[in-house]
Amino acid sequence: MDDQQRNQQFLSALGIKRPKLIRRINLTRLMAWEQILLIALYGRRQYQSDKGMHFHARMEVISTLRNSLYDAVTPYALRLLDDGCSFLTMMEQLREHLEEGKIEANIYHALKNDLERKQVAFARLDQPFAYPHYAIYIALTQFIHLCQHMLNNPAAEVICDALVERTLREIYAKETIFHLNRDKETPTFSALLKWFEGSTLPKPDVIAVVDAYMAEDMQNLHNFFVPSDSANLATDNRGGRNAENSTKRQSLIHTEIRRAEQRLIIDLDLMQLKNMILLGQNEEIGKWLGDVVQGQVAEQLKLPPLHTPAIEKASADKWQHACSVLQLNRIDSVPPRVAAILCNDMAHAHYRIHNSCDELHSYPNEAFSPKEAQLMTTWVIRHCLLGTGSPGDFGQSLYPLTVESSRLTANQQTAPRADPLMHEWANDADMATIQTRFKTRTRDCYKSLREVTHLVSQQMALARQQPYPLRTGFPPPLWLPEMSSEDVE
Secondary structure: OOHHHHHHHHHHHHOOOHHHHHHHHHHHHHHHHHHHHHHHHHHHHHHOOOOHHHHHHHHHHHHHHOOHHHOOOHHHHHHHHHOOOOHHHHHHHHHHHHHOOOOOHHHHHHHHHHHHHOOOOOOOOOOOOOOOHHHHHHHHHOHHHHHHHHHOOOOHHHHHHHHHHHHHHHHHHHHHOOOOOOOOOOOOHHHHHHHHHOOOOOOOOHHHHHHHHHHHHHHHHHHOOOOHHHHHHHHHHHHHOOOOHHHHOOOOEEEEEEOOOOEEEEEEOHHHHHHHHHOOOHHHHHHHHHHHHHHHHHHHHOOOOOOOOOOOOOOHHHHHHHHOOOOOOOHHHHHHHHHHHHHHHHHOHHHOOOOOHHHHOOOOOOOOOHHHHHHHHHHHHHHHHHEOOOHHHHHOOOOOOOHHHHHHHHOOOOOEOOOOOOHHHHOOOOHHHHHHHHHHHOHHHHHHHHHHHHHHHHHHHHHOOOOOOOOOOOOOOOOOOOOOHHHHO
C-alpha cells in the first residue's frame, strides 16, 4: 500500500491526517536533537574560550566523581561546581563536611589525592554556565552514545503507523474478546483501519498516544544528562502526571488566612516560579493563583466550587517551531551538524581534552590533518551511527589512534541502526566528495559553535513566550535549573 492510500485510510478511520502526525513526531525529534546539539556545542565552545584550561579542570572533577567510590559526595560537589566555586573553595567546603561527619575521611582524602594527581585547579566562575557541569560533561564525552540513542528509533513514518496499529489492536481485542465467531487470523493493519472505519466506536486520541511515546523517549534521553539517582527520581516522578491541581501547586503556592484582618497571604516559591516563567507557563500560574483566591472566597461564603476551564495543553512540535535557534526545520538538517561536531573533536583529538574521543578510548599521538579528521569522522559515523558498532571498537588496539586502524574498524560488518539518517555521511567512496561535503554543509554548525552562548540565551528568551509541554510529560530543557517534581505534574 502506498503512502497516499494509507493517508486516506487514516483520514477515513480516525479523522486525522497521517502527514500531520508524522510532522508532529519529526518536530518533537528535532526538539530532542536541538537540545543535544546545543549543549554539545556549548561545551566545546568553553574549551575555545580564554579560560579553557580552567574549564578542562572542572570537567576533570566530573570525570573523577563518576567513580562509584564518590557517590556519597557527588551531589554536594556538583552543587558547588554549579554555584561557580573555585577549586580551593570547593575543597574547603568538602573539608567542612568531613569535620561535621557528613562524609567519610577515606572518601575525602581519596578524592583530594585523585584531584591533586590530575593537577586540578580552577578559579571561581565570573558567570555561571548555562547548563549544569554534569550535563556538559555528558554532552562532551557521550556525544556518540547520545546520537545512537536517537538513531535507535525508526523513521517517523514507522513510529506513527506502529503506534496507531498498537492502539487499534488494543481496541479490537477489547471489542471482540467475547465474540465466539471472531476471526482466527490476526487482522492486518489495513484491515484494522477498515474495521474501525465501519464501527461506531469513539475515535482514539492518537495525538495523545504519539505525545506520550515521544515524551517517554525524551525522558530516557534526559536521564543521560543527570546523575543516576536524579535520573531515577525523574523517571519515578513521571507516574504522577494526572494528579489533581491542588497537589500540583503544593510546592509552588502556600497560603495563609488572617480572618481578623480580612487578609489572604500567598507565599510563592521564587525559584520554582522563575522556572515556570522561563517555560512560558504564565497562564498556568495565573490560573493557579485564581483558583486559590476563588477557593478561599467560596469557602468563606459557603459557595459551591467553581470549575474553571483547563488551559489548552502545550505541544512539543509548536514549541520547537517557535523556539528553535539552530534552524532545525527538517530532520535532514541534523546530520551535517552531527558530522561537524565529530569532525571538530577529531581535529582536537591530540590535545586529549574531554570530547567524543573519550568514547573511542584512544587518542592519536599527532594532530590529524583536515582530510584525516574528515575521514575519521566518516568512519565513526559508518561504524557507530549508521551501523550498530560500539565507539570502543576503535580503541581495542594497544597502539595510538590512527587513520589506518580506524579504517579497518569501520569496515567491520555490523547490523544497521533503525534510523538510517546518517547514511550519506557514512559514504567514503570518493575523497573529493567527502571534502566538498564537509566544506559546504558544515558551515552553519561552525557558525553556531562561535555563537552558541548567544543562541542558548536566545532560546531561553523565546521559551518565555511559548508554553512548554510539561503537562504531557516532556522533561524540561537542559538549560533549566532543576525543577521539583510537583511543579511539572
